Amino acid sequence: MKPLILITTLTLLSAAVSYDFPHLQTLRSSASSSTQGKAAADLIERLIGDRSSDFVVEIDKGIGPQDMFELSSLENGKVKIVASGGVAAAMGFYHYFKYFCNGQRTWAGKQAELPSILPTLKTPIKISSLDMFRYYQNVCTLSYTSAFWDWDRWEQEIDWMALHGINLPLAFVGQEAIFQRMYLSMGFSQEDLEEHFGGPAFLAWARMGNIRGWGGPLPQMWITQKLLLQHKILKRMRDLGMMPVLPAFAGHVPAAITRVFPKANVTRLGNWGHFNSTYSGTYLLDFEDPLFQTFGKKFIEMQTAEYGTNHIYNADTFNEMRPASSDPAYIAQAGKYVFTAMTAGDPQAIWLMQGWMFLSPFWQPPQVKALVTAVPKGRMIILDLASEIEPVYQKFDSYYGQPFIWCMLHNFGGTMELYGAIDSINQGPSKGRNFPDSTMVGIGMTPEGIHQNEVIYEFMAENAWRAKPRDLNQWFASFAQQRYGHKNDDVNQAWKLLMSSVYNSSDGHRDHDLAMITKRPSVKYDVSSDLWYNPEDLFKAWDGFINASGALQASSLFHYDIADVSRNSLQVIAMNFFTDMIKAYRAKDIATVKKNGASMSELLTDLNHLLCSNERYLLGLWIADARAWAVDSSEKTLMEYNARNQITLWGPDGEIHDYASKQWCGVVAE
Known part of the structure; x- marks a missing residue:
């Protein structure tokens, strides 16, 4: 059963946010109130099924200059969401879902077990977005x-x-279809476009003129x-x-422009990302x-x-x-x-x-x-x-x-x-x-x-x-309860440790700075230079997840998180083995090289077993999704090659190798 939808059609207020950008203030969704209300209601139903009938959605485009929502409890026990639009209504639902029902919806899944009787809001809650x-x-x-x-x-x-x-x-x-239509109408051939468009996994950089x-x-x-x-x-x-x-x-054009429009003023840009001129050195049409x-x-x-x-x-x-x-x-x-x-x-x-x-x-x-x-x-x-x-x-x-x-x-x-x-x-x-x-x-x-x-x-x-910074300890505790549906001291402590360590980089490190186990090795590597945190904090958090596993074993999101923390912990241990192996190599200590190499190999086998235990870490899903776009065997081969190359070589000869590497079952080990 879908949630009841009440739609109001109050006049749209023309005075939007008080910025000195009149043109931006005219931007509005063209969708009607009824369309946005139904879209928000359908979303709620997809998330919580039949319980969606406990929510009343009302779209009122005139309630505020910014996106905003108001939550209130009705006498029949339902929760009413009055919002300025469909997105604001979804935000309002999610706010109640998280902070009153301990729910959560993320990429890895959802915690959507609502109380049998919805918590009552004693007074309405009104929240407005701070920006356009x-x-x-x-x-x-x-x-x-x-x-x-x-x-x-x-x-x-x-x-x-x-x-x-x-x-x-x-x-x-879908933009390639429009570019194809345009270029073909102007005298380019399909062969010209085949040399211009990137492959399915590399369209982003072809679109920006980095490669062709x-x-x-x-x-x-x-x-x-x-x-x-x-x-x-x-x-x-x-x-x-x-x-x-x-x-x-943006100005990037097929190389064949010099044939189709021989008088065109074009510049060939420099090579990008170590690619040679076969696939780089794209053409830019002069702006004038x-x-x-x-x-x-x-x-x-x-x-x-x-x-x-x-x-x-x-x-x-x-x-x-x-x-x-x-x-x-x-x-x-x-x-x-x-x-x-x-x-x-x-x-x-x-x-x-x-x-x-x-x-x-x-x-x-x-x-x-x-x-x-x-x-x-x-x-x-x-x-x-x-x-x-x-x-x-x-x-x-x-x-x-x-x-x-x-x-x-x-x-x-x-x-x-x-x-x-x-x-x-x-x-x-x-x-x-x-x-x-x-x-x-x-x-x-x-x-x-x-x-x-x-x-x-x-x-x-x-x-x-x-509008103001949050109390991080309090927020992380709420997050954990929303994520798993229950309070647990062990997992709360684990998240607190993660918050203050791996999630608190403040020295310029980025997420790909650690020389991960899926990247090719270097004899100059030292794990200590890549860590922005004390690894003992990560390991203690790992212990916390293990201690909480009995109480939270029914949560699929917990399964994902404990696998993720275990994966990262094993990675750090593996890179410590590798660091010790490199030190021994420099000292020409062959016995220690072999010892640490064997330890690392055994650990990677364990890591692969771990990754194979959770569908979120399976290479096969990425490959299957790629192959599903093909219509024949040759296209299946092309799609799979694109999928595999991007996460490994990234180019014909490893031009950007390992940049998009994944710790997936099937990548760490076959």
């Missing part, structure tokens, strides 16, 4: 994690987004099926009131060439005709690629022409750009200022992509008046290291909001890959409405 936007995804997530997702998996992820308050998600699926053709050719059925999938993704996002971010033309405006306009028009638009577009012209000139005048022209190409296709366009490139020494204040001020104020949003470890909005005076989003990158390559910068995540967003003349308009989560460190994402998402 809650952004989600990284352009790389579409390759490192979701490359082979089907609709069922996307539906689960969009539910997760809504529950965690995401209203500005990246929606990059590697992992391909991209099958036509893949292109077509992704187009159909994108329609489903966008419909669900929009039904919930989200504003999906679509791609725009009239073709740039033609391509940019036509792409957005074709994309809008196919998918509709919410007027926000991502384009990253120089991501990890050095511009042809550091002259601010050149940089300003580049920004101007990328934006005018967008507005040629959509006069209401807003350019959303990843700020990752601004960490490069190339981008000094004159260059950054030239780029961002070339676009009218409020018509560009910059993702301060890794604010929790390297915020750059401070260096560039809050982006010289352009709005930015404070983002937590957290993960590189989809690796699985236990990691977090909890103090920074706890304090950083409020610092961003209070920065002098701050132009911060939201928070974001921008991991390169997901399915790891779920506690960090639960914590970060609450920054949408948490």
